[in-house]
Amino acid sequence: MKKNKLIVTIFLFIIIIASLFYSIINKKNAGSTIAEPISKSGYFLDTLIDIKLYDNGTEEMIDEMFTILKDIEGKMSIHIIDSEVSTINSNSGVDAVKVSPDTLAVIQRGEYYSKLSNGNFDITVGPLVSLWNIGSDEAKLPTQNEIDKALNLIDYTKVTIDEANSTVKLEDENMSIDLGGIAKGYAADKLAEYLTSKNVKSALISLGGNIFALGSKANGEDWSIGIQNPFDTRGDYFAILKVSNKTVVTSGVYERFLEVDGEIYHHILSPFNGYPVDNNLMSVTIIADKSIDADGLSTTIFALGVDKGLELINSLDGVSAIFVTKDKEVYISSGVDNFSISNNEFKLMD
Template identity: 50%
Template sequence: MLSKKIKYISLFIMIILSVNILYGCNTSNNKNTPISKTNFYLDTVITIKLYDNVDDTIFNKVFDRIEEIENKMTINKNTSEVIDINSNSGENFVKVSRDTFNVIEKSLYYSELSKGYFDITVGPIVKLWNIGSDDARVPTKDEIKATLPKVDYKKILINKDTKEVMLKDKGMVIDLGGIAKGYVADEVKNLLVDNGVEHGIINLGGNVYTLGTKVDGSKWKIGIQNPLETRGAYIGTVSVSNKSIVTSGIYERFFEKDGKRYHHILSPFTGYPVNNNLSGVSIISDKSIDGDALSTSIFSIGLKEGKKIIENLDGVDAIFITKDKKISITSGLKDNFELVNNSFEFISD
């Protein structure tokens, strides 16, 4: 775990260097100088940067709230509400908190929207691969074949009145890793607003939420990750306020075996890493929970059909980046996205 934290801290240093350049700091007087805190939760480095005259005890509230949600939804500790659901699969309903129920309910919405490309019951497949850990490996075909029947979001049973959840079949596993960070970002934003914060950046290991505007009233300029390079390299920028930016791609978590790279975005249908021409998808949305779920599912669906889905969603835009360095953007970004890397080019589709 210590080596993993060191890896994320190194990534975070690169993020901060880029963030300082892109976000800019309005230092015409002391009150505009930001205060920030960093911590490690949700298996990633989190930084909160605020540009208001607020007591720095606000960070205690923020990180306490993040820890509270993590303790309810993690599958990487000894106990949690999600672990209780998984332990009772095929047997009993489990009563959960509003937080956990809301995230599971939202997950089911995106499973329907994406026709199953987003599926939080992919947990058994995730465990087979263990990508992102020291135990990453390529499962056998027989292992994947035997595990795939345990993946089916339609077998998640919920009772909205009692906030109870059950997995229909024994051995099913919920993993909220593809949506929980988005929910956390939204909850942190709400907490900050309730405590009088008007200007800030919430960065959950690359899930970015821009709160309000910069102090001078201008929008935040956010870099869009180059998915063909390590974190901190950008292909372009967007100018936003009160927006979430979430990117899914092949650059974050992967391992190589016999000269082949295996990334962490796994197909609920095949049990293998998604194989298409995309290297990354960035989602710009009003709520981070939407961006989190959509970035994963739209990446899996692919450019053509994924773009159709995004164009039909209010308040959501996307940037698609292909493995051969082509870029496609949705209509809402036509006058906003600025390309800064000349090795990439736009395509019409």
């Protein structure tokens, strides 16, 4: 128990540091012409939120953004007993549940990525996530029998969506949806849309490993986004990516993990064998226009590995990816521009 509490503490520390080094990089590169942003941090959707508004922003806007986050969390969190997703799960195998347009849109997009990845990303992975519970005080190494039972409940084809009536039903009892792999991306998009509606043209939105760089810096330069070094728990970056009006989402084995008898079990679980995905990858970073797509693809591409992941990402329009292997080899897809490695321990591969 003490070990798990320590892991959770370390995880929160990593998130805090990771959310800070993006702004540190940009502050170093910006010079004296950039005014200090209006900023605020909070905790929603099981992650630290950090918002910085660099032009036309007000504290009232950030407060409204936190209201938006609280609303999304209240609808989609499996940790809130009366959320829409929790209600869907508690009615599995029994009734269809009417949901809001927000929840319906995220579930539909989750279904899209479940199909696109042939189930490597599966929004019905809830029973497996709850079984391992990595990132909480209750994290544990399950028995094979427990894993087998959970695997029998994972099947995205058994999610019935009635768009006309805005209802969702899980066909089998004890199935459960978990939107943890995609809801933060939807939230980031909603926050960016809100800022755009308020004529804010320069902002950084950070939801843990999910960054939305709205517009460009106030001096017109691209944002410099540090890509987390997946071998370092201190929030250091190994490369810098320059972007404007893009979202950058990273999934990696360093985010949440469980240690048992010296062995590390990370939180990206395979819906096929029930254990953490093991394919020589340490992290995947997705660059896209929409954060919900980057969020869903980051888990999907990580699960597929370098070869199949590159094949899929190169077949899609408007998205690109950066892969880091256990050997500190770096692979990039087509469309990755303005990317430079700052740590010579890492090698860019052809």
